Amino acid sequence: TQLLEQSPQFLSIQEGENLTVYCNSSSVFSSLQWYRQEPGEGPVLLVTVVTGGEVKKLKRLTFQFGDARKDSSLHITAAQPGDTGLYLCAGDVFGNEKLTFGTGTRLTIIP
Amino acid sequence: DADVTQTPRNRITKTGKRIMLECSQTKGHDRMYWYRQDPGLGLRLIYYSFDVKDINKGEISDGYSVSRQAQAKFSLSLESAIPNQTALYFCATSDHGPKGRGYTFGSGTRLTVV
Numbered sequence: 001t002q003l004l005e006q007s008p009q010f011l012s013i014q015e016g017e018n019l020t021v022y023c024n025s026s027s028v029f030s031s032l033q034w035y036r037q038e039p040g041e042g043p044v045l046l047v048t049v050v051t052g053g054e055v056k057k058l059k060r061l062t063f064q065f066g067d068a069r070k071d072s073s074l075h076i077t078a079a080q081p082g083d084t085g086l087y088l089c090a091g092d093v094f095g096n097e098k099l100t101f102g103t104g105t106r107l108t109i110i111p
Numbered sequence: 112d113a114d115v116t117q118t119p120r121n122r123i124t125k126t127g128k129r130i131m132l133e134c135s136q137t138k139g140h141d142r143m144y145w146y147r148q149d150p151g152l153g154l155r156l157i158y159y160s161f162d163v164k165d166i167n168k169g170e171i172s173d174g175y176s177v178s179r180q181a182q183a184k185f186s187l188s189l190e191s192a193i194p195n196q197t198a199l200y201f202c203a204t205s206d207h208g209p210k211g212r213g214y215t216f217g218s219g220t221r222l223t224v225v
Contacts, residue, residue: 033214035213041218041219042115042201042203042216042218043154043201043214043216044216045215048213052136076138091153097212098144098159098169099157099214101146101153101154101155102153103152104153
């Protein structure tokens with residue numbers, strides 16, 4: 001059973017379009033993070049959210065944490081080829097100071 | 112130099128062989144982790160250590176062992192490698208819990224067991 005479900009699993013869109021990917025759980029997160037991973041490299045932290053309803057913006061990326069702290073979304077505006085990669089959400093599901101990772105959304109931006 | 116360095120980057124080994132993957136960090140972090148990544152399964156925690164004297168099993172520790180030789184070094188061993196241990200292995204560090212500044216990952220070791 002996957003504790004963190006990410007959707008969609010794969011997404012391929014044209015440069016300039018907008019997109020949203022989702023991270024859902026039946027458990028409450030004490031905190032949630034988003035990472036991006038490129039081929040041949042380890043994941044790199046994008047953002048941490050800790051408060052229900054929190055919205056954080058990182059240039060063209062907008063991260064939202066659900067009010068009940070069970071879900072999160074990542075919205076990218078005007079996608080660029082450099083946004084291509086595997087996007088992973090990770091949460092401290094059990095409140096035990098360790099991260100559980102979702103299976104990821106593999107995003108491809110077509111020039 | 113990278114903050115978290117993993118060696119080797121790639122390794123092919125035979126079934127039954129013992130193999131060690133090494134991780135060193137210059138972040139000064141107390142907490143270190145070993146994950147494996149498989150297509151469709153995401154990153155799964157093998158072992159973690161919150162300080163030099165602390166070693167804990169993760170969700171998939173069977174067939175693996177670890178050693179925390181110093182604050183900066185955390186190695187992962189496969190005592191007798193089997194083909195289903197073929198995967199991408201990542202070491203990560205953090206200076207405190209997940210509400211902080213997140214994990215710093217190494218570039219990974221691609222291990223193939225034939």
